[in-house]
Amino acid sequence: MGMTQPAVTLLLADLERLMEAPLFVRHARGVTPTPLARELLPLVRQMLGRLEESAELVASRLDHQQGTVRVATTAAGANGLLAQVLPGFLAAHPQVQVLVNEVDILAVSASIDTGSADLVFCRQPAVVPQGWRFEPCQDDRFVVACGLHHPLARRKRLALADLEHATWLPNAMGSAARDRYEQLLQQQGWTPRTCQIVTRISPLTWTLLDTRPLLALVPFSVLRPWVERGQLKVLPLPLDLPFEPLGVLRPAEGLGPAGERLVAYVLEETGRGA
Numbered sequence: 001m002g003m004t005q006p007a008v009t010l011l012l013a014d015l016e017r018l019m020e021a022p023l024f025v026r027h028a029r030g031v032t033p034t035p036l037a038r039e040l041l042p043l044v045r046q047m048l049g050r051l052e053e054s055a056e057l058v059a060s061r062l063d064h065q066q067g068t069v070r071v072a073t074t075a076a077g078a079n080g081l082l083a084q085v086l087p088g089f090l091a092a093h094p095q096v097q098v099l100v101n102e103v104d105i106l107a108v109s110a111s112i113d114t115g116s117a118d119l120v121f122c123r124q125p126a127v128v129p130q131g132w133r134f135e136p137c138q139d140d141r142f143v144v145a146c147g148l149h150h151p152l153a154r155r156k157r158l159a160l161a162d163l164e165h166a167t168w169l170p171n172a173m174g175s176a177a178r179d180r181y182e183q184l185l186q187q188q189g190w191t192p193r194t195c196q197i198v199t200r201i202s203p204l205t206w207t208l209l210d211t212r213p214l215l216a217l218v219p220f221s222v223l224r225p226w227v228e229r230g231q232l233k234v235l236p237l238p239l240d241l242p243f244e245p246l247g248v249l250r251p252a253e254g255l256g257p258a259g260e261r262l263v264a265y266v267l268e269e270t271g272r273g274a
Helices: 005-019 035-064 075-092 105-113 176-188 202-211 220-228 257-269
Strands: 024-027 030-033 068-073 097-102 119-123 132-147 216-219 232-234 242-251
Touching (some): 030 035, 068 257, 075 097, 075 119, 075 242, 097 257, 176 216, 202 220, 202 232, 220 232
Antiparallel strands (some): 024 030, 132 232
């Protein structure tokens, strides 16, 4: 830490006086944190994390003069949008720093409420947070996907009846994909065979599809990079299953210049710009 032991002891004593409670128990072998200290530790780590983000923002401003934009993104936003546009944005705006963190869809509101993100790339929410607006960037749909070695992967045309005896990788309960999957089963009257692994982790899903003869009903946006790299296959089926578009949640007012540049670039690249 670059501090002497007496200096650390003095700082801890000052902190305990400020808290009006002991944080460590002193003994012959050193110190042990009290229950209160253990409860405070996650909050302290969050505070230090925010301080590090602030330091990066200041350093970027001083070094580049074009600023930093903090981005929170869901898996769909990362795969369906950011993976497509960030390489070009980096080339067009090399002095803008983009800090990207992936969040679960349930944590989008928390990213906005805590002020930890300037922009959020995600699917269109049912309710847009107050003081923010949603800019749609890309339409989406559900598709049936499989690995390249699946028996159906080489077929140029398929009917839904061809899937009746397939083995499926089920979606997580409560997800939109799971709802659409169960609707499809009900419409077709199928009682499918299923894999006994259920996960929300995209890379694990793609690995299972690549290595096992499984099918999965997934949003195309999440699957897109693996399809474009030729690692997974979208089956040619007569399915029309639209999904809410992908886009960016942005403050209605007060977005900094770096954030404005990123939003404008994404909208232009996706054909949604003015």
